[in-house]
Amino acid sequence: MTATEKIVGNTANFVDERLGAAKWVKKSLNKVFPDHWTFMFGEVCMYSFVILLLSGTFLTFWFDPSQKEVVYNGAYEPLQGLKMSAAYASTLNISFEIRGGLLMRQIHHWAANIFMAAIVAHLLRVFFTGAFRKPREFNWILGILLLTLGLVEGLLGYSLPDDLLSGTGLRITSAIIQAIPVVGTYVSFFLFGGEFPGTDFIPRIFTLHILIIPGIFLAVITIHVMLVWYQKHTQFPGVGRTEKNVVGHPILPVYMAKAGGFFFVVFGITAFISAVASINPIWLYGPYTPGQISAGSQPDWYMGWLDGLVRMAPPLETHAFGHTISWNILIPAVIIPGIIFTGMALYPFIESWITGDKREHHLLDRPRNVPNRTALGVMSITFVMVALINGGNDIIATNFDLSINQIMWFSRIGIFILPPLAFIITKRLCLSLQRADRELLLHGAETGRLLRLPHGEFVEVHAPISPEKAYQLQSHEQLVPLEIADVDARGVRRPGALKNKLKRRLSKAHAVSIPKVTEQELKEIENH
Amino acid sequence: MSNELTPIDNSALPQHSPRATDVNPASEKRAEQQVAILFGLSAVGSLLLIYSYIFVKDNVFIFIPIMGNQNAQQLGIGIGMAMSLFFIGIAAIHWAKTLMPDKEIVNHRHEFRSSDEDRAELVQTVKEGVAGVQLGRRKLIKRSLGVAAGLFALPPVLLLRDLGPLPGKKLETTNWKAGTRLLTDPGNRPILASDLEVGAVVQVLPAVADMEHRPLSDIAKDPVLLIRLRPEEFQLDAQRLAMTHEGIIAFSKICSHMGCAVALYEQTTKHLLCPCHQSTFDVTRAAKVIFGPAARPLPQLDITVDAEGYLVARAPFNEAVGPSFWERNSQ
């Protein structure tokens, strides 16, 4: 026994005698994680979060969360002598007087943008592959919660430096709060400590941004990851992979080395982007005052779609009985996001209601094999994309020689037309891909080699596909519509006829698919 | 589905094929060297960071194609940090991929549903536990608990009451009063009507006691945009026309939609555009909304001149400025 082994052994013994951890740790180290590049999005999220915690902590050492008015006398000449809040001045100080401070600010902001991008990519992967199905519905809902928290946390962080852009964002936030009927004005006054902007919001959102929300984040992420651990990861279908097992590399050593290495890669790439690309140059924006504004005032990308919706909203307000309801704010900024987020959270239950499928699923769907879900996903992406494009309409207009009015009208009409169109096209595309799969399975792969038969006919040579490939193509389940009769076995009308009708129609639409290759068909081909 | 394909044998993983590094000692050696080089690059990055932090001055700029003039210190620290982290990661992954065992293993899943006995036992335990509380029997405790629990939730809410004052009429009042002078912002200089040429625009604030320290909450309501047109260009009713002075018209600069500063005045079209959500207002028609999400015109300030000829407000705004709110009476 070497000295190292002895030390490790003694330590392990010390811990195990007190915690009895050996059994659990042994089991855990043999835990298996399947490999697929799309499974790494969740890890990007988690690592970005760690980067955010580290860089954020660094920033708090110098940031002064106060709206006390100061006169700037720092290193950045074009702002010297101006009155500004201590928060803005200290952010300038971090940028120009702390070595590596600007880099850390940029790492923090880039990491936030990548964090949100990775959350969306992760969400899309889980959605399109059906990984949210039983038993993972809780984790899906936690994911939606994390996305929502991310939006709020990002907005607060964007607001903290108290520059012109962040103040404009807060002004809009306060207007949205004020638009809430009955309580809005009061909520706004309580949040801002009086009229907007007041002198309290920076310290308040600072506490929320660095303590409360990260705390909730940490708790929810922990549960999220523990559930993945406990329920084991899903896997794509393949030979040797079933609903009853999970195939991959064990934690020790391969997965640990890869995942650990990937953390450094994510941090490294974030640092690289932060070194070469500027983000949020607050010294150019200037300190916030409500009387100023810049052309092209935009939120960060993950809020851009909301801003785009607000821009395209119709000018509707209800004035009655001495009260005002701003539909032009409520619909795009409260009602539609509310519907979208609630719909997303409930989707696993809605789908299982439509399909009547109450089984556990651990094998992932290939998106083409569930055309309705895939089409719904693409439809939602299209909706958000149209809104996002409209959110940047002024930037697009100046850079592509267009008019903001044109883009606005394109979006106003497109938001109704393009998502359904995307739905139809995607569904067709999925069915075509299924048909192609079927062809591949029946006739083999096209080789591009042409052969002339003795009687003059040209045929393309098809090569047989590997058994693994063939397995992948036919391992999915054929979708079948629910059979719901309006009358029960004794001919009595069942209650809830309308509900049944809806369910039947949805189920039928959901089950549209190309018939799978049957044994008989394969035999016929062979006999040919 | 009787004629479904007979499943391909799915009981075992496909044959595991060895990697080059598994069979060829030369490539194993090479992979090892590659990992070492990658770790070495990380160390180089760390040294670069240290060097840049200590020895590069923060006023040195270097020109880099595409990126332009860059701060050498920031770039050195950043690239150093990126290398130092990135290559550790790449080295570890490369090591894992080429040299660590790559045979996949199988774990088995268990059904999450507990057995029926366990469920029954749980129900029993809970039942017994709840029965032990005896809430059904001890009415007095039940009621007092109800009272206590109900009241106990109130103090935490009440303690938040002082987060802010009640709105009152604050959103409906500004610092504009009859006779308040219009001052340039910045500069705080009074303005003569003749100071503005046709086509001119100027942002003004009201004269108040302490003009050096205007609270931001005031600046969120007070800014007014003065625009001078040819009087014949107005298409206003008599009442609105009376609120102008020699072709000078004054609107609140705070958007009636979400409170951004509406300040993009197009001299040719006489349109005011809000850069936040692109609401467009027609100045000649009392800031009527002609495009975008805003539902109300910008409030117009009634202006005139005082004895010395300086522009002043004749009356306060006759409606609340800025975004809508529930209590706003828009009649």
Add this chain to the structure above:
Amino acid sequence: MKRLSRYRRHKAAGPLLLIFALLAIGTTFSVASATVKESQSVFDRSASIEEGKQIFLKGCSSCHGLNAEGGSIAPSLIGVGAASVDFQVGTGRMPMADMSTQAMRKPRVYNEEETAALAAYIASLAPGPAVPGESELNYERDGNTAEGGELFRNNCAMCHNFAGQGGALTQGKYAPTLMGVEPKHIYEAMITGPQSMPVFSDKTITPEEKLSIIKWIKSAEAEPNLGGATMGRIGPVTEGLLAWVLGLGLLIGIAVWLTMRAR
């Protein structure tokens, strides 16, 4: 790109790039100062009004009318002043190439002398803002950068963006970028209000304040990229795009490599 950035750390890279940078700055500066000098020495008060009239009749009268009284497609030029002519013709906006939404900055058609003659002719029709002289444009001496920044954010940023990069107006019109515009032309634009731009009267924004604005714009123009490539200084839109394309793109690349089996 990555390989390039590694060379960047070469021992000689720092000094070499520094030399390059110095050379570049030197050349730009000498070119810039040369053009400034040229533009100011040529302007000649004695330029003949008659010569201007001839140029006007040939190049401008088809739209603006024989006596500059304006037409259906072009405004009257009576009373717009020499400054307006100097701005419109000096930046190449006039004569317009086509009837687009708005006249663009482009290489100018008339040289310094012709422009001066045109300006003199228009100024002779009715009084209007004059071309500011060299002594009135000494923004380095008379301006204050920080104050100019505040004025800029109050009066200019809403159209021209926080860094003077330009922005969108209604119906396809736009506020142009202010980068690379001569101080004289910026000044003239403020006092004459060309096209969509309103007039900023000398009484409400004093000449000193105008010089401060110019000084701030010039400082923003010369400002090195303090935090890395600026991506146009147009705010979070390009930042979000980069986060997805470069950030997530690189990470997906690594993830694909990471999960791929080694051969």
